[in-house]
Amino acid sequence: SAPDDIYSMITNADLKFPSIKDADGNEVELSEGRYIQFMENRDRRVRRDAFETLYGTYNKQRNTLATCLMSSVKKDIFLSRARHYPTSRAFYLDDNNIPEAVYDQLIEVVHEHNPLVHRYMRLRKEALGFGDLHMYDIYTPIVKGVDIKVPFEEAKKTVAVGMAPLGPDYVKALADGMDGGWIDVPENQGKTTGAYCASVYPGPPFVLLNYNDSLDDMFTLAHEMGHAMHGWYSFKHQPHIYSGHRIFLAEVASTLNECLLLDHLIKKATDKTTRLYLLNHYLEQFRGTVFRQTMFAEFEQIIHAKVEGGEALGADALSAIYHDLNVAYYGPEMTVDAPIDLEWGRIPHFYMPFYVYQYATGFSAAVALSQQILKEGAPAVKRYINFLSSGESKYPIDTLKDAGVDMTSPEPVRMALEVFRNTLAEMENLLER
Template structure:
């Protein structure tokens, strides 16, 4: 029986690859800019001990920082995106490591700056800003440094922490190498009896299969591969939690969560509000799971049964061309200018479309200031892939508008708002597809997909967030994060979130071992808060039209990092400091659940 294998990177048609040459036409130019950037970093030391001497010196230093950041972004993004094309490619593994070392060198070189700025009397700094030409551009950034005064160490200590950056990133690097390059999954027979290797990109497709055997074997096969290394993976995860706890303690934060949220000026209560509000409506998830079990006519509903569509005889596949057309139509409420940029991205190959051997799993949007954004996909023709396209182009256009409007200092928006534009796109696309569907089964199929977005984004990401909160608290208390402890904790959460109608298979206890985002602590909760904000914004856009679009694009997408995330969202009409947007999203979930139950009677 012949096994279906992925193409090598060299075998993929260039039309399906991103135009990475727009960043650097060849590796030689990258090497040249790498060397030049390294030389620019050396200039930083000329300003050490001099920032408080005059506003001119401070301004020149900040300009140099911007210049280095511009080139470092280009060097770093190219190296890593080339590496992500094929993580087994030794050349780009080396480029990625070099770029990472350069970033550490830069962070070390500038580590003195915040301490020097904080050592100035505040009235002197404000006087510099007022009387030095050009320095007012940096006022918000300088005020941010002042906000961090309680958690900023001496210049010598800051330099030491910066030098430790490469070592501290080791757990994430080790996991990435293991998860993307080293781990191998078995092959299983698909619905047609063909032997197909399980991959990161194919896994969800297997779980969406209408054949229970395929779902079960894919689920068991994937997790068996991780369970073999459970103790190693627990040690790597524990090391990552401990290094974050070290930084939090060194900077005198009460916890890692407080440190991570402080960066975006997000109160810890926002995190806890999310978990509390979802707990209040846990019964809705249990009700959805019970409906799924009933409609699938199963005596037992397993974890691997949660992804397959519950509407039978509707198996819609979309070519990439069809997906693009749907996304363009679905996002039409955002206006003609937004559409023009979207089409530019499709036309000018911003997107790396299909999976190939060694390609990084998942999807993302990323880029460097001064160049268009790039989108990595592993497109497989499913409805989920269509929504992933809309999602990642939401990120891309957020970056596009931010970069076009803001100077480099404020161009890179905070993580808290990073998922809003992407998820707003998904919500608008879903509304469009539902409005175009008269067929009862197709409508139910789409509603099921929408319900699944709530399950996987609002509920599941909140479950992830709660797991992170609990495991980081354990380390803070001095408890060990063994494979057994992590798996017991994780399984308890699965049972709590999904309820008694789901069989919590033993394998799911090890899901923690394969989640890349756990190596960027206290990130995933923002998928859930972002989803809630996006639902509120999409409804505002559909209800109010042009005025809401102007606020959304003009005050939010173009805002970049020029204000605090919660303030930017308030300008667009959503207050995430309250529980209200989360409650509104869960109310919509309940409405969709009611509609689904009525359709399937």
């Protein structure tokens, strides 16, 4: 764990970010926590300053960060060779009995659909009215004037209604959990940030939120309750030894809840602006979870293969690989600014080898399952409830096959990206009206 520990100390303790001026001209200290807030600011100067300042700070440690990452990669290679695996990727995927073809197919299918991201970037550029689009424009909201407030009691009811396609038994258990003390709801002094679900056999799950009445907070509630219900069903139907679930499956249940909630909200949206906001929310989920995480997975694969082949990779080589991937994934509409080439230095998941691809496969499986549930009804719901109840009684690939999604085939990812295509087309049509 030494490379990871050193990386954590550098990025969490040693890196000090300068201050930048906010939209009102006030000096505000930049931090990783504030970075996304700055990147969502409507003032382009603020976004550019935050972007250049953050990566300028990482640039000062680029050689140390490269050495940390390469030490981690060499550790992965040593462990795989000591256990007689052909590659480090084969070693780490075998832990969950995942065929390497799953990894390859994910990258291949996403490559096939990268032109959709290029199209989305063109839409973003036109909607924002920019002559050119930069990496610091990615998080800027396309839809203006939307500030939907959802009090927690209303959010509980909306989430429950949104889960109606999963049947009355699921909805009742979900509602009972939301009303039954499973959730620590508000922000409090000394309370950790973010949102989490902890499921400890045999008791009820525990969900931590920091709820602030936003639409995103309601999606977070649906997401975390998806994790909670996964644990609840597994605990009911499996002995302790099989009651957990691997990360390959963990994000399926949570993301499926978000998909169903989004479908419900889009269907009941009565005005164009709200509908556009929801469609863009979905597109951003795809961009961030399928395309971006697959790009990370491809970066991991490339650097491990190069080092396994005897190459030495320093900061410049890592940045060149990362730059080329950004160009390929974002396309000609995006100006791939030089500072983003160092983003590999701020991704902690690269110290969890061959892990991030599971975010993309999990999201794709969730979208595919949600489409089956909405179109087939009861048969798909029965398969899905059995999936939630299976825990670790089978390998993840087999559990998903039983639910109706075969991740050894490229079709689930392809189906999910067709949903992305249709969502993008609907947003394009609405913006043209």
